[in-house]
Amino acid sequence: MSRPTSFSPEASLAQARRVLTIEAAAVAALIPRLDAAFPRAVEMILAAPGRVVVTGIGKTGHIGRKLAATLASTGTPAYFVHAAEAAHGDLGMITSADVVIALSHSGSSAELLTIVPLVKRQGARLIAITGHANSPLAKESDVHLDAGVSEEACSLNLAPTASTTAALAMGDALAVALLDARGFAEADFARSHPGGSLGRRLLTHVRDVMRSGPALPMVRPNASVTDALLEMSRGGMGMAIVADANAQPAGVFTDGDLRRALAGTDDIRHAALTTLMTRNPRSIGPEALAAEAAELMERHRINQLLVVDSDGMLVGALNMHDLMQAKVI
Known part of the structure; x- marks a missing residue:
């Protein structure tokens, strides 16, 4: 472990502003890159008779868990399957009626690439959210959503920061577009959040x-x-x-x-x-x-x-x- 240098309040504040600026720019840069692939992904999920299965590994795996939870709470039945666990039996959770959303910034994660052929053999459709349009995962997918970033907010340009924020934002955009397409209303939201304040307000008579x-x-x-x-x-x-x-x-x-x-x-x-x-x-x-x-x-x-x-x-x-x-x- 490296030894800490002397702490500077001014430097930490400047670093925080730098991180937020880079991450805000990364999300804003997604907007002009949205194209016909996005509505195709929405239509694919709407047409699927099964569920949405979100998968990933590492930091993008954590983003995937959040995406699955957001989808499930906004009218799109979804759950998360860890890519490594999928290769050791959990792949049996996926059926031909499902849509799989795979998240990977590099698009080259070995664990994901191992299960992609098996997912497609099952007959499930595949949506990839990656940072590289020419990556193996992007090329194997039925629909690719570009969540690439020019740099990470980490000062070493190594730790997933801006890239995970971009993937999170892209997932939120997908979930909200589906919510709108389904006509999901406040009362529907309350039924999936009965313990929250909105649930009490809309479900208590x-x-x-x-x-x-x-x-x-x-x-x-x-x-x-x-x-x-x-x-x-x-x-x-x-x-x-x-x-x-x-x-x-x-x-x-x-x-x-x-x-x-x-x-x-x-x-x-x-x-x-x-x-x-x-x-x-x-x-x-x-x-x-x-x-x-x-x-x-x-x-x-x-x-x-x-x-x-x-x-x-x-x-x-x-x-x-x-x-x-x-x-x-």
Whole structure:
């Protein structure tokens, strides 16, 4: 291991800027080199009845893993097979219905060239992403995508840096083009990312987060203000729902209603609850997305919503805290 030289903050900053400049230029240089091969690759994958199998070795192998993951999460079923492992049995994962994407900057990786004839014998189609159009891998492929770079960002021009960034960008371009061609939408993305914030926002419905049954703070229209306050405290929703015996909501008595009543009345204990409550409160259906409930609350600057069925009957309620707890907002 070489001995470290004295550290210079200025030199390290200059080196970082140099690396980013070279890698940005490497990606930008891909744009004018895109040609008819790119849509052919997209069409080939769209037409394939099987899956996309991404393969590579070394640093481009790591890029290949990321490409397979990106494809799989954006509507194109894909998985990664290490080129060395493919030559020792994993080749059996590839069928004639599949499309293989092979990544290699040199296009001459022995491990990849060993399996290429076997892949083609299987009947699978081959897309190569390399840095050399005249390489053996590029020539053997059905479609070649040029991800070549003029130099690596490594100061020795040895370590795969700009070349792996270019391959990554080319793979992302392919994945996004496929996403667009398939009409892949937000809801589709959410289904493959149920644990993420987008998944929660697009897959969580009001019925999943609403409170119902005994958890609802409810009083009858003839209840006293004191009864409503006690129920409001018990429910912890910042309101008491005023509803008849058939669960037909007449209104809600909220913290805001209480403040307004105290400001306008000397003694509210004997006031009729129906004169203080908010009539025709905002409501939403149980099948609506929880994100819609959040948007409705924010737009009308309220903290609670009633949940009613198609007949207008009360089935639940929720407040902003319920949505926060469910991590919808």
